[in-house]
Amino acid sequence: MRAVIQDRYGTAEAIGVDDLPEPVPADDEILIEVKAVSLNGSDRENLAGSPFYSRLGGLRRPRNPVPGSDVAGIVVSAGRSVTEYAKGDEVYGELAGYRGGLAEYVATSPRLLARKPTGMSFMDAAAIPQAGCIAYRATRGIGPGDRVLVNGAGGAGGSLVIGLAKHYGATVTGVDRAAKADHMRHIGADDTIDFETEDWADHRDRYDRIVDLMGHRSPYRVHRALRPGGQYLMVGGRTRILLALAAAGWSAGRGKTVKVLVVPQSRADLEAVTALVTEGVVTLALDRTYSLEHAPAAFARLAAEDHQGKIVVRVP
Ligand SMILES: NC(=O)c1ccc[n+]([C@@H]2O[C@H](COP(=O)([O-])OP(=O)(O)OC[C@H]3O[C@@H](n4cnc5c(N)ncnc54)[C@H](OP(=O)(O)O)[C@@H]3O)[C@@H](O)[C@H]2O)c1
Known part of the structure; x- marks a missing residue:
């Protein structure tokens, strides 16, 4: 073959x-x-x-x-x-x-x-499969009015995270290269950031959920961009930070959570996210x-x- x-x-x-x-x-x-x-x-x-x-x-x-x-x-x-x-x-x-x-x-x-x-x-x-299951897990618990930032939003997983977060009623900021801004808006992002010219982690108390597919910042940097009660989910990125977060977690105070999202290989998740695709909820x-x-x-x-x-x- x-x-x-x-x-x-x-x-x-x-x-x-x-x-x-x-x-x-x-x-x-x-x-x-x-x-x-x-x-x-x-x-x-x-x-x-x-x-x-x-x-x-x-x-x-x-x-x-x-x-x-x-x-x-x-x-x-x-x-x-x-x-x-x-x-x-x-x-x-x-x-x-x-x-x-x-x-x-x-x-x-x-x-x-x-x-x-x-x-x-x-x-x-x-x-x-992989992108859909990442998006399915990363958007669980997002509700109407939530402010969501997706870092690495123009790629495989991020594009579906934008679509699902919009479906759940969130306002979504997509972060990627400037050349992908139109793509991110086309699939639903309300706002975009070019990571080469602006650092979203400089924003203070702004997001209820940050989904980071390309994580390379310390927990200390990212938690400040969360609103009280907000959640930072690191999906991929630098090994050193993934290992540190996975092993010890990180307590951010004011109800904020900073953690690694481990996405299981799951047929049930695959079928659930596929149903959202066939229903036209996400493209x-x-x-x-x-x-x-x-x-x-x-x-x-x-x-x-x-x-x-x-x-x-x-x-x-
Ligand atoms: N946690 C888990 O259980 C789990 C499971 C499966 C996969 N993953 C991980 O998930 C990660 C992302 O996967 P994916 O398939 O969505 O990747 P992808 O398709 O490559 O998308 C990543 C996007 O981020 C952009 N990007 C590059 N550098 C960036 C930066 N500094 N800031 C913001 N955006 C940047 C990329 O642009 P360019 O391509 O133009 O550089 C690309 O558009 C991988 O690291 C993978 O290992 C995790």
């Missing part, structure tokens, strides 16, 4: 497309004929091997050379102990080990996968699409500074 191969950490030049043996599913796995794969910020990190947590899947080089976590496709066969899916079922979801998707076939546990809604394209289904923001043979170009775009929303790879 054709597959994307990453044999080292680095830039998009570390990515190639080659032939690999077709995987054989274990008794508790299904074999999927992959139709579409979407890329996330975590794929860029897994390519670079940075931040450091992206090397959990291999210190010197990735143990599984095939990148790609968010897939949609058709079940080709099911192991003996699999009862919930059978040949021909259309499924989508995030792969348990965050890798293996960018190939014509992947063998995986069915535990995290859901049935693709009838009428939804494979491209749209592949665009939902998927798709960037460009590439064929599997052009996956290196898709990674180059992911690493460049102008993608907006999700990049999707069509397979084959």
Whole structure:
């Protein structure tokens, strides 16, 4: 089968497309004929091997050379102990080990996968899993009138956080590059900040919820931007701050919370956020699409500074 191969950490030049043996599913796995794969910020990190947590899947080089976590496709066969899916079922979801998707076939546990809604394209289904589940968890508890700031709002997760926060009635400020301001407004942001010219953390007592997909500020800096009772959720960013916050938490006083949001891989969350997409509550923001043979170009775009929303790879 054709597959994307990453044999080292680095830039998009570390990515190639080659032939690999077709995987054989274990008794508790299904074999999927992959139709579409979407890329996330975590794929860029897994390519670079940075931040450091992206090397959990291999210190010197990735143990599984095939990148790609968010897939949609058709079940080709099911192991003996699999009862919930059978040949021909259309499924989508995030792969348990965050890798293996960018190939014509992947063998995986069915535990995290859901049935693709009838009428939804494979491209749209592949665009939902990781970004959708981040947005679903990060916006829980947001209500009408809340002021929400999303840092890294023009990317995969942030674009959906904006949409869901607006749905819950919040006023949303999106922070990203100036070139993504129109995109952020188009998907619902009331206000935008260019992080290259303005530091939102200089704002005082302004936000009820800060969702930070690119966290690099100390808890002391971010808590001052929260209103009393507000919540800062760090989703991604600098390892040192993630570890410090995850280990010790941070008490900010005046009812403010500063913490890491750990997003579980959950089929229930995936189905819940997908229902919001199919109801039209939130719109998927798709960037460009590439064929599997052009996956290196898709990674180059992911690493460049102008993608907006999700990049999707069509397979084959
Ligand atoms: N907590 C969890 O359980 C969990 C689960 C899954 C993933 N994650 C993490 O979530 C993070 C974000 O993922 P994503 O898929 O949304 O990433 P993404 O698609 O790359 O989006 C990030 C956005 O932030 C922009 N940006 C870059 N530097 C910035 C800065 N200093 N300030 C503000 N914005 C900046 C990026 O612009 P450019 O691309 O133009 O640079 C991009 O538009 C990743 O670190 C990933 O590992 C966390």
